[in-house]
Amino acid sequence: MSGALKKRLSKIATWIATFLLMIVMGVPGLWVVLSAFRPNREIMAKPAIWIPENPTFSNFAAIFGFGDAQVAIPVLSYFTNSMIIASTSTVIALMIGMSGGYAFARFRFRFKNSLFLGLMLSRAVPGIALSLPVFMIWSKLGLIDAKLGMIIVYVALNVPFTIWLIDGFFRQIPKEMNEAAQVDGCTRWQAFWRIEFPLARSGIAAAGVFAFLTSWNEYALASQLTRSTDSKTLPVGLMDFTAQFTIDWAGMCAMAVIIIVPALILTFLVQKHLIAGLTFGGVKG
Amino acid sequence: MASINLNTVVKRYGKTEVVHGINLDIAHNEFVVLVGPSGCGKSTTLRMIAGLEDISGGEIRIGDVLVNDLPPRKRNISMVFQNYALYPHMSVRENLGFGLKIAKRPPDEIVRRVDEAADILGLTELMERTPAELSGGQRQRVAMGRAIVRQPGAFLFDEPLSNLDAKLRVQMRTEIKKLHQKVKTTVVYVTHDQVEAMTLADRIVVMKDGHIEQVGTPMEVFNHPVNTFVASFIGSPPMNLVPARIAGGEVVLADDTRLPVPGRLAGRVTDGQEVILGIRPDDMTPVGHGIHDSGEGAMLSLPVELAELLGTETLIYTRLAGQEAQGKMFDPRDVEPGEVLEFRVALDKVHLFDAGTGRSVRLD
Ligand SMILES: Nc1ncnc2c1ncn2[C@@H]1O[C@H](COP(=O)(O)OP(=O)(O)OP(=O)(O)O)[C@@H](O)[C@H]1O
Ligand SMILES: [Mg+2]
Numbered sequence: 001m002s003g004a005l006k007k008r009l010s011k012i013a014t015w016i017a018t019f020l021l022m023i024v025m026g027v028p029g030l031w032v033v034l035s036a037f038r039p040n041r042e043i044m045a046k047p048a049i050w051i052p053e054n055p056t057f058s059n060f061a062a063i064f065g066f067g068d069a070q071v072a073i074p075v076l077s078y079f080t081n082s083m084i085i086a087s088t089s090t091v092i093a094l095m096i097g098m099s100g101g102y103a104f105a106r107f108r109f110r111f112k113n114s115l116f117l118g119l120m121l122s123r124a125v126p127g128i129a130l131s132l133p134v135f136m137i138w139s140k141l142g143l144i145d146a147k148l149g150m151i152i153v154y155v156a157l158n159v160p161f162t163i164w165l166i167d168g169f170f171r172q173i174p175k176e177m178n179e180a181a182q183v184d185g186c187t188r189w190q191a192f193w194r195i196e197f198p199l200a201r202s203g204i205a206a207a208g209v210f211a212f213l214t215s216w217n218e219y220a221l222a223s224q225l226t227r228s229t230d231s232k233t234l235p236v237g238l239m240d241f242t243a244q245f246t247i248d249w250a251g252m253c254a255m256a257v258i259i260i261v262p263a264l265i266l267t268f269l270v271q272k273h274l275i276a277g278l279t280f281g282g283v284k285g
Numbered sequence: 286m287a288s289i290n291l292n293t294v295v296k297r298y299g300k301t302e303v304v305h306g307i308n309l310d311i312a313h314n315e316f317v318v319l320v321g322p323s324g325c326g327k328s329t330t331l332r333m334i335a336g337l338e339d340i341s342g343g344e345i346r347i348g349d350v351l352v353n354d355l356p357p358r359k360r361n362i363s364m365v366f367q368n369y370a371l372y373p374h375m376s377v378r379e380n381l382g383f384g385l386k387i388a389k390r391p392p393d394e395i396v397r398r399v400d401e402a403a404d405i406l407g408l409t410e411l412m413e414r415t416p417a418e419l420s421g422g423q424r425q426r427v428a429m430g431r432a433i434v435r436q437p438g439a440f441l442f443d444e445p446l447s448n449l450d451a452k453l454r455v456q457m458r459t460e461i462k463k464l465h466q467k468v469k470t471t472v473v474y475v476t477h478d479q480v481e482a483m484t485l486a487d488r489i490v491v492m493k494d495g496h497i498e499q500v501g502t503p504m505e506v507f508n509h510p511v512n513t514f515v516a517s518f519i520g521s522p523p524m525n526l527v528p529a530r531i532a533g534g535e536v537v538l539a540d541d542t543r544l545p546v547p548g549r550l551a552g553r554v555t556d557g558q559e560v561i562l563g564i565r566p567d568d569m570t571p572v573g574h575g576i577h578d579s580g581e582g583a584m585l586s587l588p589v590e591l592a593e594l595l596g597t598e599t600l601i602y603t604r605l606a607g608q609e610a611q612g613k614m615f616d617p618r619d620v621e622p623g624e625v626l627e628f629r630v631a632l633d634k635v636h637l638f639d640a641g642t643g644r645s646v647r648l649d
Contacts, residue, residue, distance in 0.1 A: 174368060174370060176366045176367075176368055176370035177370050177372065179335075179337050179357070179364075179366070179370065180364065180366060180370040180371075180372075180431075181372075181383070182336075182337070182356065182357040182358055183335060183336075183337075183357045183358070183362065183363055183364045184358075184363070184383055184384035184387060184431070184435070185358045185384050185387040185388050185435075186358060186387055187356070187358065188356075190387065194387075195372055198374050199373065199374060
């Protein structure tokens with residue numbers, strides 16, 4: 001077999017493998033999206049029907065309370081809660097992550113390494129393991145079923161990762177950039193915002209997307225700490241579709257689509273930064 | 286345009302002191318080069334002048350203003366970094382104009398001054414590129430442009446040429462010299478390359494281990510090194526340094542080779558004194574192939590171990606009192622290894638250092 005042919009075959013094999021992998025990963029998602037547009041009866045049909053025979057928006061109408069709803073769900077409240085909690089906690093986590101990441105990358109201080117290690121180790125503890133203590137403390141502080149309570153939890157969940165990621169980006173920027181800016185007439189603060197921040201922007205954007213998606217999709221802790229429309233988030237709201245004896249699969253799928261779409265839009269909007277961010281490029285020269 | 290004065294300046298990192306109370310007065314418009322081996326504190330000293338390192342002790346004045354506690358932006362200096370530190374997200378034009386923009390100069394003035402600097406440095410064609418799209422030499426030029434645009438009181442350079450290849454380095458060295466003649470300003474330039482130091486400096490400051498060993502014009506430092514360190518550091522190839530003893534008005538080497546004590550140093554040494562004899566390769570030349578053939582001289586027969594033709598001269602590796610030594614043959618002819626040559630040592634150019642202190646006996 002000639003070398004060129006071999007190369008070609010291995011390329012084709014790679015493609016097939018990738019394709020199979022994508023199918024395995026993508027099919028459940030596809031099933032959910034397809035099911036959002038068909039009635040419950042068709043979802044439960046055996047053998048399975050793939051392409052909706054009677055595509056319909058009634059599932060969406062139903063969960064927003066129009067038409068013949070099986071279960072009335074306050075989707076709008078959940079959506080608002082999710083939005084407020086995820087955005088606020090992301091903004092706060094980014095602010096802390098930027099300050100912390102910058103400090104770790106640029107300054108020398110006591111216990112720096114232990115502190116960094118501690119932050120990373122905190123990621124090793126599954127959040128759910130802390131849910132009982134958090135629940136007890138939160139109930140003393142009156143933070144159960146409050147957006148603020150969820151925001152604090154998500155900030156804590158995201159900060160170690162954002163610090164770690166952003167630290168890596170600032171570390172890549174030679175400190176002489178900042179010094180050159182200071183000699184050029186900047187205060188340290190100006191040097192940061194005009195030089196180092198723009199150069200680390202991709203990393204900060206990537207950290208932001210990760211933080212947002214983590215908060216947006218989190219279920220375990222939210223299911224413990226939220227109760228009502230005051231604070232319930234979309235993933236927790238999904239469970240509203242399970243009644244004692246029935247599950248409204250159609251409604252659930254429609255709502256899942258509602259959860260997925262903003263995440264997709266966000267990822268799409270910052271994808272350029274995300275790719276630059278994940279490949280750690282862009283600061284050469 | 287500013288003078289710079291360092292008064293017993295000390296730098297400590299924690300408990301380790303790396304700069305030990307140095308004194309230096311740099312005149313207005315002077316080009317001063319700090320030179321010394323790696324780790325001797327050149328960069329640290331420069332960065333203290335720039336305000337990028339705290340000063341642990343002593344005083345620094347720029348243009349008679351005590352700057353110890355002023356941030357870099359208030360010191361009226363600009364700096365060129367070893368890695369250039371161009372802003373990668375800005376075009377060449379924006380890089381050059383950044384300082385003026387921060388200083389809130391009017392836009393038309395910024396354009397005018399940036400164009401002026403670009404013109405001086407031949408950057409006019411490159412204004413819209415980003416640093417990533419430039420060659421090493423071009424980046425170097427942008428870094429210098431950024432420094433001159435602001436018309437500061439002093440330029441600080443930290444090994445600006447060390448990232449360039451040999452040919453470009455020589456070219457840029459000349460450009461920096463020209464630039465200084467065009468843009469008269471005080472310059473403090475750090476390098477560990479003594480050729481750069483010799484060619485650029487009005488005055489050279491030779492540093493070692495956080496101390497200043499000698500300050501002087503290139504000529505002074507080359508012709509009258511104060512100690513063996515300066516003698517061996519300045520000049521290429523380095524000065525031959527051979528241990529010897531003074532006996533009966535002669536310099537006696539380990540193998541009993543004898544040379545007369547040069548007349549100008551006769552009163553400076555005492556019988557029995559342990560010394561180090563210093564001879565530059567240029568001053569140890571085969572008879573008929575020297576450049577100092579008049580004046581006091583002494584003859585040595587030495588075997589050739591290796592000869593390197595450099596063009597107008599040949600570098601001859603030989604052995605003097607059991608120690609490796611180099612001589613030079615100007616207007617060279619072919620020489621074979623093993624051949625014994627009659628070398629003439631120009632005694633009026635020879636140095637003697639005290640073996641204990643390393644100091645030139647001329648100074649005692
Ligand atoms: N941040 C620091 N902490 C501790 N010691 C330092 C620090 N920066 C520099 N030093 C020490 O100070 C001394 C002088 O360093 P400096 O960078 O000034 O040397 P240099 O003369 O510029 O050398 P080179 O030619 O290699 O650039 C060195 O011994 C170095 O190890
Ligand atoms: Mg240095």
